[in-house]
Amino acid sequence: MTYRVIQWATGNVGVHALRGIAQHPELELVGLCVHSEKKAGRDAGELCGIGETGVVATHDTDAVLALDADCVSYMGATDFRLNDAIEDMCRILASGKNLVTTSFVPLVYPPAVIPQIRERLESACRDGGTTLFCSGIDPGFSPDALPIALSSLSERIESIRAQEIFNYATYDQAETLFEVMGFGKPPGHPAPLLLPGALTMGWGPSVRMVADALGVTLDEVRQLHEVVVADAPFEIPAGKIDAGTVAGLRFEVQGIVAGEPRIVIEHVTRLRDDIAPHWPRGNGPGTYRVVIEGMPSMRCDLDIGFRSDDHNVDGCVASAMRVVNAIPQVCRAEPGLKSWLDLPGIAGRGALR
Ligand SMILES: NC(=O)c1ccc[n+]([C@@H]2O[C@H](COP(=O)([O-])OP(=O)(O)OC[C@H]3O[C@@H](n4cnc5c(N)ncnc54)[C@H](OP(=O)(O)O)[C@@H]3O)[C@@H](O)[C@H]2O)c1
Known part of the structure; x- marks a missing residue:
C-alpha cells in the first residue's frame, strides 16, 4: 500500500523531506x-533537486487542506x-x-508538552480521527x-549523558x-533560547521520555548554560560574528534524581572549531554522543555526515527522514499524539537502493 x-x-529540513517523500517506495x-x-x-x-513530479507548490492552505491525502509532513x-x-x-x-x-x-x-498546547492538538486529533x-x-x-535503546543493554545505570557536539x-x-540562540550578540543578551525555562521546554520532554522509559521519577528538570566570545571578528554564511560577541554555546538540561543530575542532555555548539577548546570535542564537526556510566559503561558516537x-x-x-520514514506506521496507528515509545519500529524502508 502507498500513502498519499x-x-x-x-x-x-522540509526540502529534504520533500525529496524523501517523492522517492519513497511506500509514499506518493x-x-x-x-x-x-x-x-x-x-x-x-525543481524545488528539491529531482526531476519533475507534476506536483506544483502552492501557498493556498485551504486548497492544500482540501486535497485527498493520508498524511501531511509539516516543517513550518x-x-x-x-x-x-x-x-x-x-x-x-x-x-x-x-x-x-x-x-x-x-x-x-x-506527555511532557504544556497542557494548553497538548489539549488543543488532542482535540484536533479527535475531530479528525488522526x-x-x-x-x-x-x-x-x-x-x-x-x-x-542502549539502556536495554544495561544491568545498572549511574548516569546517562547525551551530547550534541556540533x-x-x-x-x-x-x-x-x-x-534565537544569541550568537553574534554580547554575552548576557536575552536570547529567547536561553531565557529561564526555554531550554527545559525544548529538551525537557526528551529527559522525561528517557526517565519514563526507565521507570525513573524525576525530582525536577534544571537547565544551565555558558557562552564564550570570539577573540577576533569572523564571518559565517549566515552573517558576521564581531569580537566580544557569542561564538560558542554550551547548555545542559538535567533530569535530577535523588538530588543529582542523572539524565543529562548537553549541547556544545561552536561556530569555529577552535572555540572553547576546554569543552567536549567530537570526532569531527558533527558528533552525537551518548555516555552511559554503569554496568556496562557504554559510549556511542554517531558522526553525522562524516564523509560529507x-x-x-x-x-x-x-x-527529515526520521519523520518521513515513520509515515506508514503513523497512518496505521490509533488516533492521538504519539511518541517513539508508541512507534518503536521505524526503519529506513526503501532507503537501501
Ligand atoms: N528535532 C530536530 O532534530 C530538528 C532539527 C532541525 C529543525 N527542527 C525544527 O524543524 C522546524 C523546521 O526547521 P527548518 O530548519 O527547516 O526551518 P526553516 O529553514 O526556518 O524553514 C521553515 C519554513 O517555514 C516556512 N515559513 C517561514 N516563515 C513562515 C511564516 N511566517 N508562516 C508560514 N510559514 C513560514 C518556510 O517555508 P517555504 O520555504 O516552503 O516557503 C520556511 O522555509 C523548526 O521548528 C525547527 O525547530 C527540528
Missing part, C-alpha cells in the same frame, strides 16, 4: 504547501510563530490527515530514542542562530 502525502514547508507525493511567494507555482521536483517555522504553527497543525489534524513533523520539538514526547508524531535527530533520536557555522538559518561536505546538511536530512 503532502509536504508543508521547504526550509532547511500529492501536494506541496509553501510560504514563500517565490516558490509558489514551481514544480516540487516555529521561531516567533509558535501559535500559528500549532494552529496549522490543528487544522491539518482536524481535516482528517495524519501529521508528522519536526516543528515544535517538545512534541517528541507529548495521529500526530513529532521527531527529528535532536530531539527525537540522539538524546532520547538512542539512550533508551559546529553550526554552515547552518543556513540566520534567525535561529542570531535571534557539510555535516549540517546531513543533520537536516536525518531529521
Whole structure:
C-alpha cells in the first residue's frame, strides 16, 4: 500500500523531506504547501533537486487542506510563530490527515508538552480521527530514542549523558542562530533560547521520555548554560560574528534524581572549531554522543555526515527522514499524539537502493 502525502514547508529540513517523500517506495507525493511567494507555482521536483513530479507548490492552505491525502509532513517555522504553527497543525489534524513533523520539538514526547498546547492538538486529533508524531535527530533520536535503546543493554545505570557536539557555522538559518540562540550578540543578551525555562521546554520532554522509559521519577528538570566570545571578528554564511560577541554555546538540561543530575542532555555548539577548546570535542564537526556510566559503561558516537561536505546538511536530512520514514506506521496507528515509545519500529524502508 502507498500513502498519499503532502509536504508543508521547504526550509532547511522540509526540502529534504520533500525529496524523501517523492522517492519513497511506500509514499506518493500529492501536494506541496509553501510560504514563500517565490516558490509558489514551481514544480516540487525543481524545488528539491529531482526531476519533475507534476506536483506544483502552492501557498493556498485551504486548497492544500482540501486535497485527498493520508498524511501531511509539516516543517513550518516555529521561531516567533509558535501559535500559528500549532494552529496549522490543528487544522491539518482536524481535516482528517495524519501529521508528522519536526516543528515544535517538545512534541517528541507529548506527555511532557504544556497542557494548553497538548489539549488543543488532542482535540484536533479527535475531530479528525488522526495521529500526530513529532521527531527529528535532536530531539527525537540522539538524546532520547538512542539512550533508551542502549539502556536495554544495561544491568545498572549511574548516569546517562547525551551530547550534541556540533559546529553550526554552515547552518543556513540566520534567525535561529542570531535571534534565537544569541550568537553574534554580547554575552548576557536575552536570547529567547536561553531565557529561564526555554531550554527545559525544548529538551525537557526528551529527559522525561528517557526517565519514563526507565521507570525513573524525576525530582525536577534544571537547565544551565555558558557562552564564550570570539577573540577576533569572523564571518559565517549566515552573517558576521564581531569580537566580544557569542561564538560558542554550551547548555545542559538535567533530569535530577535523588538530588543529582542523572539524565543529562548537553549541547556544545561552536561556530569555529577552535572555540572553547576546554569543552567536549567530537570526532569531527558533527558528533552525537551518548555516555552511559554503569554496568556496562557504554559510549556511542554517531558522526553525522562524516564523509560529507557539510555535516549540517546531513543533520537536516536525518531529521527529515526520521519523520518521513515513520509515515506508514503513523497512518496505521490509533488516533492521538504519539511518541517513539508508541512507534518503536521505524526503519529506513526503501532507503537501501
Ligand atoms: N528535532 C530536530 O532534530 C530538528 C532539527 C532541525 C529543525 N527542527 C525544527 O524543524 C522546524 C523546521 O526547521 P527548518 O530548519 O527547516 O526551518 P526553516 O529553514 O526556518 O524553514 C521553515 C519554513 O517555514 C516556512 N515559513 C517561514 N516563515 C513562515 C511564516 N511566517 N508562516 C508560514 N510559514 C513560514 C518556510 O517555508 P517555504 O520555504 O516552503 O516557503 C520556511 O522555509 C523548526 O521548528 C525547527 O525547530 C527540528
